[in-house]
Amino acid sequence: MNVCGRYTLLAEELDILEAFGISNPIEEYQPRYNIAPGQNILAIVSDGQKKKADYLKWGLVPNWAKDPKIGYKMINARTESAADKPSFKRLMEQRRCLIVADSFYEWKRNGKEKQPLRISLQDRKLFAFAGLWDRWKVGDQELVTCTILTKEPNDFMSEIHNRMPVILPKDKELDWIEKEKKDPYEMRDFLLGLPDEALTAYEVSSYVNNAKNDGADCVLPLA
Template identity: 40%
Template sequence: MCGRYTITVTLEELIARYRADHVAVPFHAPRYNVAPGQLVPAVVNDGKANRLGVLKWGLVPPWADDAKIGSRMINARAETLTERPAFRGAIRRKRCLLPADGFYEWKASAGQKRPYRIRLRSGELFSMAGLYETWTSPDGDVLHTCAVVTTAPNRLMADIHDRMPVILRKEDESLWLDRRVQNPAELRRLFVPFPEDEMEAYEVDGRVGNPANDDPLCIERKAT
């Protein structure tokens, strides 16, 4: 599961990293504790260029009766994307990149859950594979939502949790965004765990458990 993450960069850095030709982000500041239900930056491709906008984290399928279902759809298991009604349409035609520079996971230890931040050793931005959908309420309100695709853990993550987000190599991002690719089998090779030797994990303070805490203290290493 991926239930919290960080994206501690400026809007200008996001635009440069993804070479976005069209930007529809009303406001962005560094985020240290992104939580489900919030608006998050996302990248899609319109067939010609990358577009940077925002989606609400928690996917609401077009057929849903109530938008509240999104609270249960923050993650999508890579192994069952073509089986789940909520995701089998999106995997074929509505894929996005969810930029991040770290994510949090809680490790069960001695009857407690201790939060860890996991990131690339390089400290670089990376792209989590995402799915998105558009839902229209009975009153005509339109909601654009997303979910993070998850996979089995690498050896680093296995010590912390039994799932991790699908982190895409830069060279694979264009394939994930390519709307012409509608056969899920062509994407299966992307669902492997990211190499553990390129990642690191460190314990952080329990204050990240409260989404109201969104500041640089969230990402500081906990003193041992």
């Protein structure tokens, strides 16, 4: 199981627009209980003037890739090495995005079993993962895809998993997506130096294990 391989976005559209200062409506927005790799996910990019919310396919397909199936292996990128990797270096410079969420799932090993947990921020509902995006085009086939950056776990997450997604503090979101070209190592250090926000978690049922299950039962606390 990838780190940050599933998450939720249950907020109302208006709350998302307000939280992230977006003026364009989100086409065909639907709250989601079990967002999975390979699906279209809500991301925010900046053109230097304003922020725009749109759907990107989760699973990065670099613009030089021969086969778009590579995306299934690239749902996450390690922040520590992203500035060194051909797939991510150019994106760290100029193709950074926010991936909108309100909780994520992680599976904690419990003997031979893995117990799913729903993890969210203690003090605010909506947040953004740090993401990277790219555009792949061959003939008339085009994909705009993204990946979620991960890092070493904080004290809270280390009890659950050996990696965690990078969650941007509210006042650092614009710094991450501003349009200017940046040094990829500077952006790596920016992410690794972010303060940790307090997290909370509770156990949910194995219903969430199946990516086809996308209903309220996914987030019900385990009895």
